[in-house]
Amino acid sequence: MQSRSASVARPRGRTRPRLTPRAREAIEFYTYVSPWIIGFIVFTLGPLLASIGMALTNWDILSPAKFVGLGNFQRMLTKDRLFGTSLKVTGIYSFAGIPLRLSLALFLAILLNQPLKAKAVLRTLYYTPSVVSGVGVALLWMWVFNPDFGVINFLLAKIGIQGPGWVYSKDWALFSLILMSLWGVGQPMVIFLASLQGVPQTLYEAAEIDGAGTWHKFTSVTFPGISPVILFNLVMGIIGSFQVFTQAFIMTEGGPSYATYFYVLNLYYNAFRDFRMGYGCALAWVLFAIILVLTLLVFRSTAVWLYYEGERKR
Numbered sequence: 001m002q003s004r005s006a007s008v009a010r011p012r013g014r015t016r017p018r019l020t021p022r023a024r025e026a027i028e029f030y031t032y033v034s035p036w037i038i039g040f041i042v043f044t045l046g047p048l049l050a051s052i053g054m055a056l057t058n059w060d061i062l063s064p065a066k067f068v069g070l071g072n073f074q075r076m077l078t079k080d081r082l083f084g085t086s087l088k089v090t091g092i093y094s095f096a097g098i099p100l101r102l103s104l105a106l107f108l109a110i111l112l113n114q115p116l117k118a119k120a121v122l123r124t125l126y127y128t129p130s131v132v133s134g135v136g137v138a139l140l141w142m143w144v145f146n147p148d149f150g151v152i153n154f155l156l157a158k159i160g161i162q163g164p165g166w167v168y169s170k171d172w173a174l175f176s177l178i179l180m181s182l183w184g185v186g187q188p189m190v191i192f193l194a195s196l197q198g199v200p201q202t203l204y205e206a207a208e209i210d211g212a213g214t215w216h217k218f219t220s221v222t223f224p225g226i227s228p229v230i231l232f233n234l235v236m237g238i239i240g241s242f243q244v245f246t247q248a249f250i251m252t253e254g255g256p257s258y259a260t261y262f263y264v265l266n267l268y269y270n271a272f273r274d275f276r277m278g279y280g281c282a283l284a285w286v287l288f289a290i291i292l293v294l295t296l297l298v299f300r301s302t303a304v305w306l307y308y309e310g311e312r313k314r
Contacts, residue, residue: 055281065278072282083283085258086266087290089174093262094241097178102233105185109192110222123193127186138250141180142167145251167251173259177247188233192226199225224307231298231306238294242287263287 019027030037055072059065076083112123129137144151145166153163166176203221212220223230245264248254254261254269267287271280 051281051284054278055285057278058276059278060275061277062275068278072279073286075279076282076286082258082261082266086261086263089259089261090242090244090263092174093178093181093244094238097181098234098237098241100178101181101185102188102230102237104182105188105233106192106230108185108189109196112189113193113196123190127190130184130186134246135250137180137183138247141176141183141247142251145176145180167260168256170257170259173252173256177244177251177260180247181241188237191229191233195226195229196222223305225309227305227307231302234298235295238298239291242291242294 054065056067056069057065058068058071108126112119112126116122145168147153147163147165147168150163150166152166156163164172167173199222203225204217207217207221243264244262245268248260248262248265249268252260254265263283264287267280267283270276270283
């Protein structure tokens with residue numbers, strides 16, 4: 001009996017705990033996404049946090065940074081007259097251009113959602129300009145807007161109208177860039193088109209039975225059905241319009257007479273031309289705050305016009 005119990009009570013070594021399927025899945029997940037996490041920390045989060053510190057300093061890259069606290073933000077409001085100018089130009093461009101771009105994109109999407117011949121070709125033609133390089137587009141439109149031999153003034157001359165100076169005129173430069181921004185309506189148009197195809201056809205049939213016309217079908221069926229996509233395109237339009245840089249930098253360099261002196265152009269000149277990197281970081285954070293506030297205001301307004309399918313009104 002003793003020998004049997006001795007044989008049973010053998011010293012056992014520590015066994016390695018087995019991982020549960022959930023733990024193994026978590027390890028695999030973080031292993032696969034670790035390159036992205038490392039890249040985000042090194043190239044996005046790290047510079048983002050560093051820019052907060054630099055915004056509180058006076059740093060010209062070549063000499064050590066000098067802490068100035070909120071001096072850079074005070075300078076924007078009291079000494080930098082171009083800060084207000086750039087904010088005004090960007091605001092006009094955004095609040096005039098965004099409704100035009102979204103309205104045209106939605107109109108084209110509704111048009112291309114109809115049973116037309118060569119519909120696929122037309123969709124491709126309208127979308128292609130939105131994927132062309134920004135510098136290439138700027139150079140192309142410089143030729144289009146040229147007051148001497150540009151295609152627009154050439155066509156206007158054919159009907160006896162003398163064309164304006166476009167980007168070379170103080171009064172027409174900003175309007176020219178707003179008009180040029182319509183070139184890229186293909187991207188929101190494709191998103192609108194996809195959302196239109198998701199609106200149930202039965203809703204249109206029910207509206208027709210109730211005697212609804214074209215406008216009432218749009219306001220009662222189409223608009224509510226695509227309102228989440230309108231929200232997306234609106235927010236993306238705000239973000240993009242407040243970050244306009246390439247067109248002004250290539251075509252006008254902010255002129256003439258600061259008529260196209262956009263906010264990001266002002267940021268670029270301060271940080272990379274004049275080597276006021278601390279002030280440039282402060283301008284960047286103010287831009288972030290402006291976009292954040294506008295985006296929050298848009299989201300607050302959705303209580304009035306945003307509709308999700310299946311949502312119940314309280």
